[in-house]
Amino acid sequence: MKVVGLVAVNVFKESVRDKVLYSIIAFAIVLIASSLLIGNLTAGQDIKIIKDLGLASISMFGLLIAIFIGIGLVWKEVEKRSIYTLLPKPMRRHDFLLGKYCGLVLTLIINVSVMTAAFYLVLALMKQFEPANINAAAAAPATDPGMLKAVVLIVLELMLVTAIALFFSTFSSPFLSALLTAGLWVAGHFNADLRNFGAVVQSPVLAQLTRVAYYVLPNFAAFDVKSQVVHAQPVPASYVGLTFAYGLTYIVFVLFGASLIFSRRDFK
């Protein structure tokens, strides 16, 4: 496991030196500019809109990093041949793969943490400038800690997206990996529709196929509680716990599959 940690730290170092964390600055600019603009355009709804926008931005910036770095994690090593010097060192191939995964997850967690801190800071500042009666009338306080549930599930979703991107990158080109990962992400967000589709079709074969697809495809919609937390609707801890267990199980399976493919691969 020590090797996994060493590889992960190196991936994080690469992210820092390749200026991936600059995305945080982009996030901060988007958030601050939006809050200034929205503050001038809306009355009473600005904090809610910033919450919506902030959580969506955290998710989107994270998603872009997870997909576009995730697909290159293995491919870049093979293409540039740096893997030739690394794999003959005392490590197993699955240690290398897991290290790569953990390194990107570490980058994402730090990224999301800093973005979340900036998000709460902007909300706290906006609250200061909001009239007291509007603050009191809001369904939830501006800096509602309940929003952290959405952030936790965003991190889990990004971990799953990273695992899927890594899986595809073990055997396909970056373009195809990006396409497949993004495709699965979109399909996963409409997973519930698959189940409903199965219920209305006449063909039993098609119904069975959609049923299988529903269970096999990752249910990304389950990780999305942004709307609930913004509108102060309850998100039970048990739901978060179960979704976490589902996400982690899926990640383990995907990483296991990636490891199986990667362990058998020839690096010509």
Place this chain on the structure above:
Amino acid sequence: MDAIRTEALTKHYKVGFWRPRPYLALDRLTLQVSRGEVFGFLGPNGAGKTTTLKLLMQLIYPTSGRAEILGRPVGDLSVKRRIGYLPEHPFFYDYLTAVELLEYFASLFGYAAAERRARASRLLDEVGIGAERRLQLRKFSKGMLQRVGIAQALINDPEVVFLDEPMSGLDPIGRREIREMILRLRDQGTTVFFSSHVLSDAETLCSRVAIMAKGRLVTAGTLSEMLAFQVRGWELVVSGMSEAALAAAKARGDVLRATAVGPGRFALELPLTPPPERTLATLVTQGASLVSLTPIRDTLEDYFVKQVSGATGSRFLETA
């Protein structure tokens, strides 16, 4: 126990998209390298040298056959701890400095921080990387990257080191320094297995060589074994020889060429037959005296060209 042993090691690749055909990259390679040897793995481009090294590093898997390093199957973690490898045209994480790269690789072997620093510093000194060691590797030239590559291959003081074209990209001074380093490794008892198509390097460094062509082992042995029986003539140096005697010997076909090396003193190139003793005896009766008699052997290059040009056959295998 051999340092390296392969038995009928074979690798096929599928080539082609619509109708993939098996392509023979390496064909039943059986080889033993003893501990402490400097072993030259020679062959023209595409001979199967890099394929063999990748199989030994388990970067690719064999179609059949087996390979062992230090008595253990390749890929075994205990083996990986005791070997070093320089790939052909190495590329490293270019966002790291040379020091960081070496320290990172040292950490994979489990060395403590102080030991990592000491090893990185010593090896970078040895390969001639000075103040540049604090620069990111993206600013390094090809030759400097090659030097870093050699340093990383030695980070764990390996018992067996595999070098794929180690002189590639190096200037003449760099080549000499690396030759000296390989000889130092040999003196320390390290087994060095290096692939090259530069034969002069092999002649200088190797105790044994193998010659590959078209994925097959053409021959393997010590340089003296390979070249001992390849005497293609004799160089006879005589003194006190007259121009008339020389002309007569040439007319008989006993002397192919003659070079005057002093008054009455000639270096004569004799054919393999008749035996040099007979020619010498004739010349002595005509007043000449023997100075020296030396066999003219093929160089490794001559031998290599003969062997490699004899390798024939398609590398595409018949499919049922």
